[in-house]
Amino acid sequence: MDQVIEFATNHYILSAVFAGLVIALIYSFFASALSPLKEITTHEATLLINKQDAVVLDVRPVAEFKKGHILGSKQVKSELLTKGDFTSLEKHKGTPIIVVCNMGMTAKRTASQMLKAGFENVTVLKGGISAWQGANLPTAK
Incomplete structure (x- = not known):
């Protein structure tokens, strides 16, 4: 776990992009499932x-x-x-x-x-x- 935190602090741009992609993936899944x-x-x-x-x-x-x-x-x-x-x-x-x-x-x-x-x-x-x-x-x- 310490290595993940160290990676995130050293590579904050990559970490932010990864977090954004995960959020977009989750949003698209739930948006299509809940859409009429x-x-x-x-x-x-x-x-x-x-x-x-x-x-x-x-x-x-x-x-x-x-x-x-x-x-x-x-x-x-x-x-x-x-x-x-x-x-x-x-x-x-x-x-x-x-x-x-x-x-x-x-x-x-x-x-x-x-x-x-x-x-x-x-x-x-x-x-x-x-x-x-x-x-x-x-x-x-």
């Missing part, structure tokens, strides 16, 4: 689609959507997403919604907006369409 927004795997997504008739919402640009998308997914225009206008999805407020983008980062922002707009069961596909295609699941063009 949940990420699901491709397997969980297929179960939601097949068993509960989940709506797949693709938030990628139209050109990317046309290159390949999940069967039955709906594409929403980006200008509607930036405004937070989800009136076209009002009839699906009670059904599970899976938000998909390329890698899963843009989908989190959209899903958070949807939760604030009153949608109850919104999830994000972890890894996005890349994970879906990586699992060799069917896509349409």
